[in-house]
Amino acid sequence: MNYQAFIDQQVAAIREAVGEGLAINALSGGVDSSVVTALGHRALGDRLRSVFVDSALMRQDEPQLVVDMFAKLDIPVEVIDARSEFLDALRGLIDPEEKRHAVTNTFYEKVFGRIVRQSGATHLLHGTILTDIEETVDGIKRQHNILAQLGIDPKDAYGYHVLEPLKTLRKDDVRQLARALGFNEELADRIPFPGPALATRIVGEVTAERLETVRRATAIVEEELAGCGAFQYLAVLLSDRATGIRDGRREFGQIIVVRCLHSTDARTATPVELPWATLHRICERVTALPGVNRCLYDLTPKPPATIEYI
Ligand code: XMP
Numbered sequence: 001m002n003y004q005a006f007i008d009q010q011v012a013a014i015r016e017a018v019g020e021g022l023a024i025n026a027l028s029g030g031v032d033s034s035v036v037t038a039l040g041h042r043a044l045g046d047r048l049r050s051v052f053v054d055s056a057l058m059r060q061d062e063p064q065l066v067v068d069m070f071a072k073l074d075i076p077v078e079v080i081d082a083r084s085e086f087l088d089a090l091r092g093l094i095d096p097e098e099k100r101h102a103v104t105n106t107f108y109e110k111v112f113g114r115i116v117r118q119s120g121a122t123h124l125l126h127g128t129i130l131t132d133i134e135e136t137v138d139g140i141k142r143q144h145n146i147l148a149q150l151g152i153d154p155k156d157a158y159g160y161h162v163l164e165p166l167k168t169l170r171k172d173d174v175r176q177l178a179r180a181l182g183f184n185e186e187l188a189d190r191i192p193f194p195g196p197a198l199a200t201r202i203v204g205e206v207t208a209e210r211l212e213t214v215r216r217a218t219a220i221v222e223e224e225l226a227g228c229g230a231f232q233y234l235a236v237l238l239s240d241r242a243t244g245i246r247d248g249r250r251e252f253g254q255i256i257v258v259r260c261l262h263s264t265d266a267r268t269a270t271p272v273e274l275p276w277a278t279l280h281r282i283c284e285r286v287t288a289l290p291g292v293n294r295c296l297y298d299l300t301p302k303p304p305a306t307i308e309y310i
Contacts, residue, residue: 001173003180007039010165014043017163018123024049024115025125026107027077029059029066030193031178032127032166038181039165040125041075049119050075053111056083056211057103057197060219069187082111090199090206094239096310099206103196108147108158116160124154128164129174131266170265171231191222191232192266200308204239213237213289217256220285230272231263235286236298236309244293253293256286260297261307269302 040048063079070077089102154162178188217235225233236257244253263269283295
């Protein structure tokens with residue numbers, strides 16, 4: 001694939017679609033939305049407004065990290081605090097598809113609907129990639145960023161058009177594109193992070209407290225496995241509990257699952273044979289988190305599992 005030609009084509013297509021209008025896009029800190037931001041910025045300059053929606057579902061320190069990363073590229077990113085809106089929408093939900101739906105709705109209808117009305121933007125730029133579309137169309141899970149393929153016309157439903165410059169690409173191509181756009185290796189190689197964020201890694205109800213547990217576990221797993229060469233690694237909080245002992249007393253505690261997978265395009269994935277010492281260190285640190293007394297390593301490939309738990 002000729003990445004430079006792809007960049008030129010997409011920049012021209014974004015310019016043509018948006019015309020003299022304004023566009024917005026949301027950054028999650030992952031490579032897909034970062035690449036879309038760079039393409040959009042090339043096409044539209046300051047007629048693209050890039051936002052980081054703090055949904056309460058993001059990773060530790062992520063808002064500042066994303067703002068700083070893009071400041072180096074002279075792309076301003078605005079942080080929008082929508083934490084209570086997302087937590088309210090997720091309250092009491094257990095069913096995985098209902099949780100995904102709540103996140104999607106809050107994102108597109110409430111938060112983006114509002115930004116669009118306030119800014120007069122006509123287009124939303126989106127980091128949808130081919131795998132997201134395929135899994136939704138195949139009925140595996142309702143991917144957060146899929147609208148048209150589910151029969152949702154974003155113009156009718158939310159009042160803006162959606163542009164998806166990466167929808168023919170898979171993750172490995174997106175990484176090459178990131179390099180061609182001048183991103184450093186750290187960003188081009190950043191592990192995937194899903195649109196519905198940590199909500200995909202909590203089985204059962206998503207609450208501020210449970211998010212804090214999975215956020216801290218995620219930070220430990222990402223720190224310990226950084227540079228291990230895997231496609232993706234993550235922590236999941238289960239809804240089951242298990243009996244354990246803390247400070248000599250019985251504790252009915254939380255269970256964290258660690259996942260670390262090889263993959264090229266996320267359609268299939270196999271677990272990484274991590275060194276025992278690494279697993280031990282992760283287990284020790286994760287079970288030091290308040291209320292967590294079990295740490296499990298998930299050996300299931302995709303299929304039959306998926307990468308995330310929701
Ligand atoms: P699964 O869990 O379906 O994940 O095996 C495959 C890859 O996609 C990511 N993922 C998402 N990405 N929106 C996204 O942009 C989503 O709704 C979504 N759900 C899962 C996941 O992290 C993995 O890399």
